[in-house]
Amino acid sequence: MRWRTFALLAAPGLVLGVVGATHPSGLNPDTARHWFLMxxxxxxxxxxxxxxxxxxxxxxxxLLAIGVVVTAYVYATLYTALDVISGIGNGYVTDRLGADAVPRPPSISLAFHIGTILGDVGAWALFAGAVLVTIDVIRRHGVGPSVLPAVALLLGSWFLRDEHIFWPWGVLSCFAIGIGTGWLGVLRAAAAEPRTGAATARTAGRS
Known part of the structure; x- marks a missing residue:
């Protein structure tokens, strides 16, 4: 059960890290098709x-939990907007334009501009959510080994702001986010097990 929890929660970050390892360093007619597809x-x-x-x-x-959900939602919507505009949109248009995309048309640059703004807000929201999760872990478990996955999540979300999923730091950021989130999920599941067992015992005692 715990390994399944880890796998499910870590998978998004780990998959993005693997995909990011193939991320072109720049967008041009030669890289546009791959840029679009990834x-x-x-x-x-x-x-x-x-x-x-x-x-x-x-x-x-x-309130802290609500804050985590809200920041996660803001990240999910706005960072995905970055992916759609700067990734899918610009990649597709550049691929279709071919040689006419050199030099880069102003419309592509403008799309990158708004995509970057939206992505920055989303990335900051992810970092804010990581801060709240870290505070929650310290409040519940104190400063100790349980804080390590929260630190991984913090570092990953911090570097994602500037590195996106580019190799190497963006890829490592995604891996840190994935491992940190999965590990925290395992800790949450482990903390819930004694309460589940106690509740079962109380129920059996009443029957």
Whole structure:
């Protein structure tokens, strides 16, 4: 059960890291087709990083948990917008234009500009969510080994802001986000097990 939890929550970050390892360093007619296709695949995965983050506080209604869900939602929507505009849109148009995309048309540059703005807001939201998760872990477990996955999530989300999923730091950021989120999910599942067992025992005692 714990390994399944880890796999499900870590998968989005790990998949993005693997995809990012093939990310072209720049967009031009030669790289446009790959640029388009990898971001087309990414649009299905980027939002799941936010879903995994929100899962860590599922079932809770306190303000900190609500903050995690809200930041995860903002990340999932706006960072996906970056992927759609700068990745899918610009990749497709550049591929179709071919040699006419050199020099880069102003319309492509303008699309990159708004995509970057939206992506920056989304990335900051992810980092804010990671900060809230870290605060929650410290409040519940204190400063100790349990904080390590939160630190991985923090570092990954911090470097994602500037590195996106480019090799090498963006790829490592995605791996850190995936491993951190998955590990935190395992800790959450482990913490819930004694309460589940105790509740079962109380129920059996009443019967």
């Amino acid at each position: 971001h087309l695949a990414g649009v299905l995965v980027f939002p799941l990083v936010g879903v995994a983050l929100a899962w860590l506080v599922r079932g809770r209604r306190d």
